[in-house]
Amino acid sequence: MTDKKPFAAMPRLFLHFYLFISLVLVGIGWTVERLWQQVHAEQVPAWVLVLAGQISQQLKHQQLAANSHDLVLPVTALPEGSILWSDAELQQLQQGAVIPLFTKDQAFFYAMQQQQLWQLGPLDLTEDSQVPGYWFSLLFLGLLAVAVWLWLWPVARDLQRLKQQLQQGQSPVEAFPVRSFIAPIAHSFQQMRQQIERLLGLQREMTQAVSHELRTPLARLSFALELSSLPETDKELMLKDVKELELLVDEMLDYARLESAQPALDWQQVDLTELLHNLCEKLSPLPGAAIETRLPPVALWWCDAHYLERAVQNLVVNAKRYAKSRVLLSLQLTATDCLLQVDDDGPGIPPAQRAEILKPFVRLDPSRQKGFGGFGLGLAIVCRVLEWHQADLEVQTNSWGGARFVLRFHRSGKPGAL
Template identity: 70%
Template sequence: MFISLVLIGVGWTVERIWQETQSQVPPWVLLVADNLAGQLRTQSLPQAKLSSALEATLLPASSILWSEAELAALKAGQVVPLFTTDQVFFYAMQQGELWQLGPADLTESTVPSYWFSLLFLGLLAVAVWLWLWPVARDIQMLRQQLSNPNGVAAVPVRSFIAPIALSFEQMRQQIQRLLGLQREMTQAVSHELRTPLARLSFALELSALPTDEKQLMLNDVKELEQLVDEMLDYARLESTQPQLKLQQVDLSELLQNLVEKLSPLPGAAIELQAGPCCVYVCDGHYLERAVQNLLVNAKRFARDKVRLKLDSTQNAVEITVEDDGPGIALEQRAEILKPFVRLDPSRQKGFGGFGLGLAIVCRVLEWHQASIEVGESSLGGASFRIKLPLA
């Protein structure tokens, strides 16, 4: 309705302006008419020598139907102009005789027609902007509010997007309730599971079962405890984004310390290829956690060698973890990054893990606006490449 009314109003306004412009008598016509009237007061047609050099023609007095105002002007000695499409004629009356002077060519309008089209489009653009600007302002306000975890999605009541903002606010509150329930559930589950697992472990230590059988049962209990810890860790990282402690971190030093930390663990040796210094602004704790998960997986599946590389390009800092293990099939590279996904169909205990390590890596990289690519290693196994943007 607004756009329709604007189109009607702007179109009518521009048309009226155009009509007024076209109906106006050019100023020079009035000047010529006044000049002719002054000359004819002292001269008689057809012998008059007019400075305008217009041809004089005698017409029958009744050849033109004059209005009362025009007829009164003629009788008063004035010169009356009449227009055709591109010419103007001047009429004067002397001693009851009607004289036609001219014609004189009309010059083109001083206002080209395309200016009226530009005026129409300009007024329409202003009207649409006045309509859309509050909507764009409210959308920007809503975007800023939604980007703030503690913000409230609220816009003026008369806003065009007020119903949308209300729906967003209801959805945000529902998501917060669900996240709160998730945190409460994970805490409750952890508390309820840790206690019976501790009792079970203690009872197994005191039981008189054979040593081999007891050790297998203790390993199962330990695996359950690790599963609970990793689920709680993933739920904590997934529920919300923490306040990152961004600071300048020497990635070369961070990776060197990480290699020394993981060297005592069983598995293939880690070869580090990094320059002397590479400073990057990030949260060193979480970034170290992400690279550590990749290295632990690589040591677990590699045969003899794991390679950790640090490269710096024009737009990003790249951290690559490669191994000489069995690798990852092309159709499985996207699935492996999802939580609780393990590629070994047998789920053998020798492989370890619960399918949450890479999901935690993706979460940490998302906080740093980074990305990870899964590919084929030059060593023959899998390759995981982290790209940390420099912007």
Template identity: 55%
Template sequence: MQRLFLHFYLFMLLVLLGIGWSVDRLWQQSQPQQQPGWVSVLGQSLASQLNQPDASAEQIAGQLDLPLQILAINAIAWSEPEQQALSRGQLVPLFSGNAVYFYRHSHDEQLLLQFGPVEIEASSHQGYFFTLLFFALLAIAVALWLWPLARDIQQLQRQLKQFGQGMQLPEQKLPAHSLLAPIANSAQQMAEQIRRLVALQREMTHAVSHELRTPLARLSFALEMQNIAAADKQAMLQDVKELDQLVDEMLDYARLESQTVQLTKEQVNLAELADNLVEKLTPLPGAAIKLQKPDTLWLCCDAHYLERALQNLLVNAKRYAKQQVLLTLSQQQNQLLVRVEDDGPGIAPEQRDKILQPFVRLDESRSKGHGGFGLGLAIVSRIVCWHQGQISIGDSKLGGALFELRLPLKQPQPNK
């Protein structure tokens, strides 16, 4: 950042100096080298009237509407030719800025008559032109400096977006002379480190999960062969089953979290998918599921993973609901709205941000005796993220929790 600041500061300093000097030179060269013609005409008219024997300086100044002042002869530093002209009784013009003054000896040789000032109007259009020229050149110079910077920023943004979507490192790096090269190199190092850490985490998860399957299978087989009380055996087998389910969920979440899953998107009638899912979950223990939906509701999505997300939400709702679970599908403008509600104990506002994280469960009063490993909602969050959607948690009108999914909706023409 220090390099970028110094580069921009020096660039702007040199550009302002260069453009200011150039425009000033052009301005000076454009100014007329000779005095306007009306100045000579006015001077001749004034001198002619002053040479009249009965002429009064006050009367002449009033007739010509010129200010008149009496000055001492030494009030102005005259050049030698100007002093000679005054001595001969001639009218001498002097220019000061955008004004002209006319001087002549009064009857008293030690005093001067000063007529004026008379304003010389400069061309306003010419001033506007040079002002516009200055800012135009400044804009062009800044654009030439910003263009390669904006191009490199866009390239870096594309690379970061590409890495965020598929963890792919950029094939083409920014040139070494780019002002963003240090930032791009830091981002490259960070991306490589993230890839190594994710790969290590994925390998460890898979290794641990697969290594657990073998002893779990042996343990299950050994329990079946043991001659122990049926109740104790059933409790032990249930523990083994829960561990096996935990391994499956860990593997699923690891695939989703590492973004190794490639979604197969197609046009899916979500209303039909919801019908089939409710029918499949109805035999499971827990509250009944009520479905509210239109006849057809098409969505471009991966049907397998979106069904998995809805199943996790419905199973979670059945687990905590008292008597009913409500699944609502609707369309709001360009979004598909999925709402899963229950009449259970609900979720406290301070716990809603945490519950979507992996291995996070609610307090014991809610989770005890209900099973779960804290991965179901984390998987839902990941699947919704893969579909560029959003998930939010609130309070249901039924009295329990409300899970709301918002997915970008494209209304295709169904295949006939």
């Protein structure tokens, strides 16, 4: 039965984030609004109090008429009882104090003069009231940003950890506590990984079993042909077919072994110039075009010499097989990478088919037909070796019109020149 619990991770994550954002918006909005109300209801600007004190002092030392122009603010005489004052405010007025009152955008000052209530103002407060609103908006946005960051940071951290666990081939489930939102997702990845490994294992076992089982009948068939009384021409053709089947079995076993898992590479400092010279000497007796080289005197690089030689050997053998008269093996070290190129003057590879030839058991027609030999596994093995070395393979067309295979090794990571 399928475990549906991991698949509830995304709805759970969405619901938690939705509720979190809703509560944060309500909470922060209510808090900022309360602060706004308190600031505007209870706090009187300091300069307004200073101005009220100055007006009070001026009125104490001078007896001014209501239409006097000695005051900065306009003065209006109000009828008695036009404003309902509290007992404390009325006592302050009788003692000669000036009381400021506010509307949304204006301030008024009230004082008792000659047993009459004076209103001084209005005084415009529009410009002064804009600054608090601006800062309260910034406060709201800042608190919202901090709250969202506090929620997203653990999720982003766990996602990064999940990525690292998957890249390193480790079990992602063990890296997360049960309370983590990423734990169900990691569990799903773990299940998918186990299923893929199980399918790959079955495929490898089947390939190896079939390959091994083919060896015995092929050996019997080859022995029977040797002892048969068939015409020599027919016998030779049949033995050639049997030999080709044996080579195919060997190639399939090699590819299955390389596909099974990344081996423990023997990283060491290798002189690529010496390695390539030795390889050319080993492959020179093979039929096909002669191998030309363009190599620096010394080229030191960190790599696994055995597997790197295997990859270059596959490329050179292919080039000798399809070349008309020239095969060139060149090497160049730059400030950022190492370029190893194999060129031939054969029919070349069309751009539309360059990605296909890197797949197992793929051969091009008519230029890469069976008459040229091979089983379509050589380039797949090259790709696997380059993947272990964190390198790239590019298929191009050279100036001769033939194929050019470029192996690009980067200085970042484990591989690199000294």
